[in-house]
Amino acid sequence: MPLPSPLLTTHDLGCGYDGRFILDHVDLEFPRGQITCVLGRSGGGKSTLFRTLLLLEPPLRGDLRLEGSSLVGLSAPKKDQLRLRYGVLFQGAALFGNLTLAENVAFPLIERGGFARREALEAAVLKLGLVGLSSAATKLPSAVSGGMRKRCGIARALALDPQILFLDEPGAGLDPITAADLDRLILDLKEALGTTMLVITHEMDSVRRIADRIVLLDQGGVLVQGSKDEVYASPIPAAQAFLLGLLPKREGESEAAVLSGDQPLPYRGAPWPR
């Protein structure tokens, strides 16, 4: 079957901070309606790639294109407008602890979408329905399970009906059964909404369940990319070692940083009276 046309592409892209390259010569394509899992060592640049694709960091070289149009050098208002097409669950993203789940999902609708509070809350409850949380809409994050908080984070990322959903480590910190449930939700959303998804994960079980495509980053670049079957069949020894989980951990590599943001945050100064 031919690959769906790519929605987002990168061309000889360099990503990093203050002129220091973390990734270079990155040529990727993210086909429409597919889930691409982005894998690589801790500290290898996965979140940096996301930040560059989200236009939060300028590319150090090369180009990125959405539906064929270059996104490099856009004005700040153009970038803001474009970002409305992206939904993001940042790594370790926390919900606001003193807002209900519905208020958390309504937040981007009010702040970025210009919705009035009542409309935003109505839309938020619909979004919570999509992730199986309608009955928990009025609960605070501390009153629901970790898996439910993750679902709510996904509902918040979906609030503005994004064309592309970026999920950075959505299953981090979940037990295997809850992580499998979250994967089922991600697949259901892909089916129901047709959203193009980019998912960073360290969980190989999750990759096997949800990936249409895999991008494996290593040594400051793309080691291999392709359909799940193509990447699993890759003869490159480093790719095999990674996919089989045989790479030794580097010093200082730990999940702690991933999990640290997972507790609900206090949010003072909600945009509406409580």
Ligand SMILES: Nc1ncnc2c1ncn2[C@@H]1O[C@H](COP(=O)(O)OP(=O)(O)OP(=O)(O)O)[C@@H](O)[C@H]1O
């Ligand atoms: N805002 C920043 N400014 C400067 N350097 C940064 C910044 N954010 C990340 N880095 C550095 O960029 C490198 C890649 O980090 P990045 O967070 O992209 O890795 P990652 O693959 O997402 O790792 P993990 O799996 O641990 O989340 C690291 O050396 C990190 O210290």
Ligand SMILES: [Mg+2]
């Ligand atoms: Mg990261």
